[in-house]
Amino acid sequence: MPRRLVLVGAGHAHALVLASWARHPIAGVEGVLVVDRPDAVYSGLAPARILDEVDDDALRIDAAGLAEAAGFRLVVDPLAKVDAGGKRLVLRSGRGIRYDVASLDIGAVVQGLDLPGVREHAVATRPLSSLLSSLDVPGDAPLLRAVVVGSGAGGIEVAACLKARWEAAGRVVDMTVVGGRSEPLADRPAAVGVRMRAVLESLGVTWMGGVSAVEVGEGDVCLDDGHVLPSDRTVWVTGAAFPPALAGGDLPRSEDGFVRVGPTLEVAGCRDLYAVGDCAHLDHAPDTPRAGVHAVRAAPVLDRNLRAALGDGATGEFHPRRHPLALLDLGDGTVFGTLWGLTARGRWLRWIKRWIDRRFVRRLARVVARAQARRSA
Numbered sequence: 001m002p003r004r005l006v007l008v009g010a011g012h013a014h015a016l017v018l019a020s021w022a023r024h025p026i027a028g029v030e031g032v033l034v035v036d037r038p039d040a041v042y043s044g045l046a047p048a049r050i051l052d053e054v055d056d057d058a059l060r061i062d063a064a065g066l067a068e069a070a071g072f073r074l075v076v077d078p079l080a081k082v083d084a085g086g087k088r089l090v091l092r093s094g095r096g097i098r099y100d101v102a103s104l105d106i107g108a109v110v111q112g113l114d115l116p117g118v119r120e121h122a123v124a125t126r127p128l129s130s131l132l133s134s135l136d137v138p139g140d141a142p143l144l145r146a147v148v149v150g151s152g153a154g155g156i157e158v159a160a161c162l163k164a165r166w167e168a169a170g171r172v173v174d175m176t177v178v179g180g181r182s183e184p185l186a187d188r189p190a191a192v193g194v195r196m197r198a199v200l201e202s203l204g205v206t207w208m209g210g211v212s213a214v215e216v217g218e219g220d221v222c223l224d225d226g227h228v229l230p231s232d233r234t235v236w237v238t239g240a241a242f243p244p245a246l247a248g249g250d251l252p253r254s255e256d257g258f259v260r261v262g263p264t265l266e267v268a269g270c271r272d273l274y275a276v277g278d279c280a281h282l283d284h285a286p287d288t289p290r291a292g293v294h295a296v297r298a299a300p301v302l303d304r305n306l307r308a309a310l311g312d313g314a315t316g317e318f319h320p321r322r323h324p325l326a327l328l329d330l331g332d333g334t335v336f337g338t339l340w341g342l343t344a345r346g347r348w349l350r351w352i353k354r355w356i357d358r359r360f361v362r363r364l365a366r367v368v369a370r371a372q373a374r375r376s377a
Helices: 012-023 043-050 063-070 128-132 153-168 190-203 292-309 347-376
Strands: 003-008 029-035 072-076 079-083 088-091 096-098 101-104 122-124 143-149 172-179 205-209 213-216 220-223 228-230 233-236 259-261 273-275 280-282 326-329 335-339 342-346
Touching: 003 012, 012 029, 012 063, 012 292, 012 347, 029 063, 043 128, 043 153, 043 347, 063 072, 063 347, 101 292, 122 128, 143 153, 143 228, 153 172, 153 190, 153 205, 153 233, 153 326, 190 205, 190 335, 190 342, 259 273, 273 292, 326 347, 335 347, 342 347
Parallel strands: 003 029, 003 101, 029 072, 101 273, 122 233, 143 172, 143 233, 172 205, 259 280
Antiparallel strands: 079 088, 088 096, 213 220, 220 228, 326 335, 335 342
16 A cells, blocks of 8 residues: 555645655655645735735645646545544545645634624635635725734735725725734834834824724724724734634644644654644744745755655754744835844835745746646647
C-alpha cells in the first residue's frame, strides 16, 4: 500500500507545497487534498480588488488545478474533526480519511462573531469572500458613515481602501477605525503605531483606540465606553479565532484554541501531523502575529518536513521573524511600509507590493498551466 499524505486546506503554505510536489513528487506516496471549495482567495491582493484595480480572477488560487498538477486526489468536503490518535480525519459528510502524514492549513475565523448583532449586521473579513461580495456603496445618502472594527494591518487597509472606493463613487465618507489598544498596529513597535495614527489622520480616517465594540445594530455600533457610533456599513476585522473544525477531536491546543506546533511545525505530541498558517500556534514563538507572510515563509520548511516524514530527506525548523516587512495599502496611491521600527510611505512601495502579490498568484498559475500543457501534449 502506498503511504498517504493528506493536506487539509488550501492556504498559502499548502498552495506552495502543492507547487513543490508538482515539480518533485515522491514515488509510492498517495496525495490527497481536502478542501471546502475548489479554489482559494489570495488575501494580499484584496486591497487592489477593493480599489477595482483587479477583478476577482486576479485573486483566485486554483486549488483543484494545483492538486491535479501535483498528482493529488481532490476531496471537496470540509474538515469536521481530527482523530490524531487514530491518524484519521473526519469530514463534514461523516466520511473518514486515513492518513500516514497529514498537514492542517485551514485558516481561522474572526473573533467576536458571537457578540450581539455581529453576524446579522457586520461584514466579517474571514472568509475574505464575504468582504469582496460587499463592496457596493451602502445606501444613497450623500454622507456615508462606516465603522471598521479592528486595528491590525487588515483593518487599516480595509478602512483606507473602502473609503477611497466609496469616495470615488461620489460619496462623502465618514470612516472610523475602532481598536482595543491605544494605538493601531499594536503588534509592531510603539513608534510604528504613533506614525500610523498620523497617517490615518492624513487620510481623513477617525481613530478610536482603547475601546471595544460590544454590539452591532442595523445602523450603529455600541462601544464598551458607552459611545454609539452611527454606521451604514460595519466591517469586522478583529483578530483571528480558532476554526470550528478544531473544537472537537484530540488535538493539543493553546489557551486561545489554536493547534500547538513546535519548530518543525509538527503538532505537539502528534507524530506525523503538522499544522501551519493561521490555525497554528507556534509554541517556540507564541507572540507571532497571524499573517500571510509567515505562512509563505513556513511553506519550504513544511514541505521539507512532510517529505522527511515520508522517508525522503532530513527535517528543518521554522523560526519566524518577529517583525517582518509589512506593506499596507492606503487607497490613495501610496503604501505604508514598516520593518522593525522603521516606516516609509510612498508610491514606490505600492509598486513593490503589487509586484510581490501578483508574482505569488502568477507563480501558482504557471504550475497549473504547465501541468495542463503536459497533459494535452
